[in-house]
Amino acid sequence: MNKGNYAIAYWDNGNEEHFKIFCVENHQTLLRIARRIVNDQQIAEEIVQDVYLEVWNKRSYFQPDKGKFSSWVNQITRNRAIDRIKKEQRHFNETVVEDRHLVDREHYIQEDFSNKEMIFGALQALKAEQQEVLKLIYIDGYSQAEVAAKKKIPLGTVKSRVRLGMKKLKEAIDLSQLELV
Numbered sequence: 001m002n003k004g005n006y007a008i009a010y011w012d013n014g015n016e017e018h019f020k021i022f023c024v025e026n027h028q029t030l031l032r033i034a035r036r037i038v039n040d041q042q043i044a045e046e047i048v049q050d051v052y053l054e055v056w057n058k059r060s061y062f063q064p065d066k067g068k069f070s071s072w073v074n075q076i077t078r079n080r081a082i083d084r085i086k087k088e089q090r091h092f093n094e095t096v097v098e099d100r101h102l103v104d105r106e107h108y109i110q111e112d113f114s115n116k117e118m119i120f121g122a123l124q125a126l127k128a129e130q131q132e133v134l135k136l137i138y139i140d141g142y143s144q145a146e147v148a149a150k151k152k153i154p155l156g157t158v159k160s161r162v163r164l165g166m167k168k169l170k171e172a173i174d175l176s177q178l179e180l181v
Helices: 004-012 016-038 041-057 071-104 107-113 117-125 128-139 144-151 155-170
Strands: none
Touching: 004 107, 016 071, 041 117, 071 117, 071 155, 117 128, 128 144, 128 155
8 A cells, every 4th residue: 555545544533633744745736736727826725725625525435446545636636626717717708698788789789880881781791691690699799609509500610600701791891981989
């Protein structure tokens, strides 16, 4: 039984001193793993603290015959860091959606774009599929991946429609005539 696996046998008896030694010996390694994923020192510190708590509470789940103890703890650290990134991305996306609903679209369109007839005319000249995709992305604020899921079409098709639609819009609209805001 290696040193790490041997130490956890003491933990099963609730020996916190061995756990404290483990924490001190492995702190820099776990911190480096978390920091590499989240790219923030303070968040990495929080993750490592969460990992220590999880390791202590789930120490009975460790199975020495499945691998090394250090690998188990390192994997928990990676998972917590990735979970934190995903959580922050979800929070950011929810905030963007909430902020988008704060904008009065009619006021925005009428007040800020004196060129809307020119843009609308150019948009109407596009194929229906291109119009729909561009409206979903640039007016409704969906990502290309969200449009693909919503319309049940491949992401590559969405990207092609955006690229071709934007190319045709640029050709149809004389940018020198636009009053840029």
